[in-house]
Amino acid sequence: MTPEELTYVSVLICSIPAGRLFKGRGPRFRQWVGSGLGAGLTLVTCGPHALHSLVTALGTWLVLRAAPRRCGWATLVWTFGYLLFFRTPELWGLPQPPPYANALQLLLTLKMVSMAIDVQDQREAELKGVTSSERGELIGGLQGCPGLVEILCYSYCYLGLLTGPFYRLRTYQDWLWGPTPPVPPSLLWGRLRWVPLLALGAEVVGRVFPSGALMGPALWGWPFPWRLLYSAPVFLAFRLRFYVAWLSSEAACVAAAFGGYPKEWGARPGCGPTRRGEMGGQPPEHWDYECIRTVDPWGTERCYGVREGLRRWNMTVQWWLQHYALYCLYRAAVTLLVSAYWHGLQGGLYLSLLSLPLWLAAEPLVGAVRRALPMRVFEYLSVGFVLRRGEDVIRYWAALGFCMHILPVVGIVLAVVGGGKGRGGGNPLCVW
Numbered sequence: 001m002t003p004e005e006l007t008y009v010s011v012l013i014c015s016i017p018a019g020r021l022f023k024g025r026g027p028r029f030r031q032w033v034g035s036g037l038g039a040g041l042t043l044v045t046c047g048p049h050a051l052h053s054l055v056t057a058l059g060t061w062l063v064l065r066a067a068p069r070r071c072g073w074a075t076l077v078w079t080f081g082y083l084l085f086f087r088t089p090e091l092w093g094l095p096q097p098p099p100y101a102n103a104l105q106l107l108l109t110l111k112m113v114s115m116a117i118d119v120q121d122q123r124e125a126e127l128k129g130v131t132s133s134e135r136g137e138l139i140g141g142l143q144g145c146p147g148l149v150e151i152l153c154y155s156y157c158y159l160g161l162l163t164g165p166f167y168r169l170r171t172y173q174d175w176l177w178g179p180t181p182p183v184p185p186s187l188l189w190g191r192l193r194w195v196p197l198l199a200l201g202a203e204v205v206g207r208v209f210p211s212g213a214l215m216g217p218a219l220w221g222w223p224f225p226w227r228l229l230y231s232a233p234v235f236l237a238f239r240l241r242f243y244v245a246w247l248s249s250e251a252a253c254v255a256a257a258f259g260g261y262p263k264e265w266g267a268r269p270g271c272g273p274t275r276r277g278e279m280g281g282q283p284p285e286h287w288d289y290e291c292i293r294t295v296d297p298w299g300t301e302r303c304y305g306v307r308e309g310l311r312r313w314n315m316t317v318q319w320w321l322q323h324y325a326l327y328c329l330y331r332a333a334v335t336l337l338v339s340a341y342w343h344g345l346q347g348g349l350y351l352s353l354l355s356l357p358l359w360l361a362a363e364p365l366v367g368a369v370r371r372a373l374p375m376r377v378f379e380y381l382s383v384g385f386v387l388r389r390g391e392d393v394i395r396y397w398a399a400l401g402f403c404m405h406i407l408p409v410v411g412i413v414l415a416v417v418g419g420g421k422g423r424g425g426g427n428p429l430c431v432w
Helices: 003-022 029-066 070-086 101-127 131-136 148-156 170-175 184-192 195-208 211-216 217-221 225-227 231-255 297-302 306-311 315-325 331-343 347-353 356-362 368-371 374-381 383-387 390-399 401-419
Strands: none
Touching: 003 029, 003 101, 003 231, 029 070, 029 101, 029 148, 029 170, 070 101, 070 331, 101 170, 101 315, 101 331, 101 356, 131 331, 131 374, 184 231, 211 217, 211 231, 211 383, 211 390, 217 390, 225 231, 231 297, 231 374, 231 383, 306 315, 306 347, 306 356, 315 331, 347 383, 347 390, 356 401, 374 383, 374 401, 383 390
């Protein structure tokens, strides 16, 4: 386990019992202590690089004041533009930020864009004559534009600060000002019971099958089946590490009673409630924490299609991409391009994510793809996230004859020639 991974594990372990601090406490205590813990964590892990996140939050506050009618898209341009500055420090003579600052900046970008678009929606509702009480019933609806203090507290709340989940400002406000949801031990235990075994599995698999072997010259001397199959354990170790981080982060939210809603409110990951009603008085079994659910490990492992696998992975961020990035005909390609830019500037990210639309187009046309290949596809494409450098990814794919690029093309051609049709109609490139 690397020092970076040990730091993440330590933060997550400490975050879970910290939830007990907020039991029975009032809104101001939650607001100031929650953001104080997050600010302290930011300073300890990021040091002076924490200024990047502060500048991003302050800039968003200025955008909300300067462009109230267009603050959503203006914030999108501001935060994603700042990501480019953040990712190219060598061009500006600045030191390279640590990975913790990168994680913080990624999640803060999602928060600021979501908040600004919700504020823009709230202002448009005001212009249409929607009353304050009616705005409160809107999904994600805010009662007013948040001030600087509230933006900073939302930005630095310790819950999900470095690992997710993403959550909207309205979810954060519900935690502060709403009734405290019950925390059944089964919900907490359900997220933690497999974490030690998953962590052990990630460590063992990562040591036995190091990802660095994919970049070594010995790769070309391996038999082709072994070259192809080696990405399977590499991707397995990659998945297990994220399962540990995300399940632990979900447990920290549950321990603090963050993101709990009555089941009849239909909360969705990232989105929050899809309808609202009376909150409080429901028995514990009538509450859930779907709002902060980040991953479905079992659903991911047994997925029967590429689309299904994508929907069950990093679910709160998937919702953000669906809600804020899908605005054109071939929306999957646009969404994945935004996702690649959000993750970084390394060529391997773009090669992997922009190869996915090919499989999304092939999957409805070739039934065998849905049944037999989804995990093999993810293993093949995950190399872009493991190796990062575009030339290393292309070298590995070349060693496999680009087989997982050729296969969907052949499948599409055969299906078209044979008169095959996609299941359910509609745009085959739509992930969601």
